[in-house]
Amino acid sequence: MSTAWQAVLYVHLLAMAFFLGGQLVVGLALVPVERTNPDPERLRAVARRFGIGSAVALALLLVTGIAMADHFSLWSSGTLQIKLTLVGVLIVLTLAHLRYPRAHALQGAILLLTLAVVWLGVDLAG
Ligand code: HEM
Numbered sequence: 001m002s003t004a005w006q007a008v009l010y011v012h013l014l015a016m017a018f019f020l021g022g023q024l025v026v027g028l029a030l031v032p033v034e035r036t037n038p039d040p041e042r043l044r045a046v047a048r049r050f051g052i053g054s055a056v057a058l059a060l061l062l063v064t065g066i067a068m069a070d071h072f073s074l075w076s077s078g079t080l081q082i083k084l085t086l087v088g089v090l091i092v093l094t095l096a097h098l099r100y101p102r103a104h105a106l107q108g109a110i111l112l113l114t115l116a117v118v119w120l121g122v123d124l125a126g
Contacts, residue, residue: 005071008064009125015060022050022057023111047101058091074124083120088111114124 001009026046034043074126090113097106 005068008071011060012064012068014062015057016121019057019061020114020118022054023107025106026050027111030055051098054094058094060111061087065107077124079120079124083117086117086120089113090117098106 013042030046069075069080092109092115093106093110097103097110100106
């Protein structure tokens with residue numbers, strides 16, 4: 001792989017790390033602390049920044065992912081097609097999460113879908 005395409009994959013992976021890592025930090029650290037030591041103002045402020053960061057990460061994943069799929073001629077790959085379907089569902093659930101921020105089932109589904117998309121991404125690159 002050329003250095004330029006390695007850089008594109010690198011950005012894809014950095015965005016993935018933020019998108020997945022952010023969900024884990026919020027779920028495993030922020031939400032439990034919030035339960036024992038509630039501060040709705042702080043929670044809203046963190047959620048706003050996390051939301052902006054996640055939107056930027058998702059945009060980077062889409063742009064770099066589309067560029068790699070073109071360059072590596074992967075559009076006919078079944079794995080990529082399943083991955084894109086799951087990414088579509090992920091985007092719909094993320095928008096639903098903005099509307100219903102307290103629905104825990106939605107948050108769990110978003111995390112599980114993200115883990116599945118990462119699995120399919122690793123499958124694609126391997
Ligand atoms: C939430 C969204 C996404 C996540 C979490 C994600 C995650 C990943 C991961 C973990 C890899 C593995 C890289 C490696 O092992 O080296 C990967 C590769 C890849 N992703 Fe994504 N991805 C996302 C969205 C997309 C989108 C929208 C596309 C659009 C077509 C895409 C196209 C690709 C391609 C083509 C590769 C393989 C690159 C190669 O062959 O080296 N991804 N992705």
